[in-house]
Amino acid sequence: METQLLEGKKLAEKMQSEMKVRVNSLLEKGKIPGLTVLLVGEDKASQVYVRNKERQATKVGIKSEIIRLPETISEAALIEQVEQLNEDASVHGILVQLPLPKHINEQEVLRKIDYSKDVDGFHPMNMGNFLLGNASALPCTPYGIMELLKAYDISLEGKNALVIGRSNIVGKPMALMLMEKNATITIAHSKTKNLKELAQQADVLVAAIGRGHMITGEFIKPGAVVIDVGMNRDEAGKLIGDVDTASVMGIASYVTPVPGGVGPMTITMLLDQTIKKVEAE
Numbered sequence: 001m002e003t004q005l006l007e008g009k010k011l012a013e014k015m016q017s018e019m020k021v022r023v024n025s026l027l028e029k030g031k032i033p034g035l036t037v038l039l040v041g042e043d044k045a046s047q048v049y050v051r052n053k054e055r056q057a058t059k060v061g062i063k064s065e066i067i068r069l070p071e072t073i074s075e076a077a078l079i080e081q082v083e084q085l086n087e088d089a090s091v092h093g094i095l096v097q098l099p100l101p102k103h104i105n106e107q108e109v110l111r112k113i114d115y116s117k118d119v120d121g122f123h124p125m126n127m128g129n130f131l132l133g134n135a136s137a138l139p140c141t142p143y144g145i146m147e148l149l150k151a152y153d154i155s156l157e158g159k160n161a162l163v164i165g166r167s168n169i170v171g172k173p174m175a176l177m178l179m180e181k182n183a184t185i186t187i188a189h190s191k192t193k194n195l196k197e198l199a200q201q202a203d204v205l206v207a208a209i210g211r212g213h214m215i216t217g218e219f220i221k222p223g224a225v226v227i228d229v230g231m232n233r234d235e236a237g238k239l240i241g242d243v244d245t246a247s248v249m250g251i252a253s254y255v256t257p258v259p260g261g262v263g264p265m266t267i268t269m270l271l272d273q274t275i276k277k278v279e280a281e
């Protein structure tokens, strides 16, 4: 079987060039979409991600700012920053880059974002509305994956989908989005006993485990669609996914590469949701 790459980077470029047109028409009406990202601490990967968010936001015409805060900031001081942004009419989207340092309660901070400015879809109000089928903002990674599947005309109806990972930002919302498209969902996690067996029955497999190259060809049902959410570094510091892409080639029908698959779609959906906030005004 020939395995086709699901090229998130290419789709992201296409979607972002369409976003430039959307932003231009907002600018003509005197509206400038504004996105502010709060970055706490020195985490190397997070620094790369927020820089990329800022660069790509600027490219499509969004006014973007990163507020860098020290690792030692208190939860109260971080919440104060969030509340200031809630009051700032030029800011349409607020994003707190995750993970936060251990002394800060992530959920407490996220719930303090004005939910109408939450472009990550992590606010409990948005999560709840999403669960009820009435979303106003969606978690960007699973949203990007759904757009990628749509762009490649991959039908989910009646398919067995296995989501490996149960995080709030990927696994749980991913399962729900696949279910909305009439797939039959299984969620696996670190305590799942028969992972390989479950994987071998999956028509669609989403790997969001955080363990480099854990999913090899022997986990894959012939013809399956394989989505790799992993962002791991090997011993040489090279970025690798949760899926050993080379070993699934020839077995899967589709696979997302790392880099160039899911990651670029995550940022693109963030930009989309920021623009939508202003379009809806």
Ligand SMILES: Nc1nc2c(c(=O)[nH]1)N[C@@H](CN(C=O)c1ccc(C(=O)N[C@@H](CCC(=O)O)C(=O)O)cc1)CN2
Pocket (backbone or CB within 6 Å): 048, 049, 052, 095, 096, 097, 098, 099, 120, 140, 141, 169, 231, 239, 258, 259, 260, 261, 262, 263, 264, 265, 266, 267
């Ligand atoms: N507030 C949030 N925090 C985090 C989220 C999120 O959606 N909201 N997701 C992840 C990290 N993330 C975005 O923040 C993210 C990860 C990876 C990429 C990406 O484009 N990856 C590239 C490779 C980049 C590299 O070379 O390191 C790729 O896959 O091609 C974008 C966004 C956790 N935190």
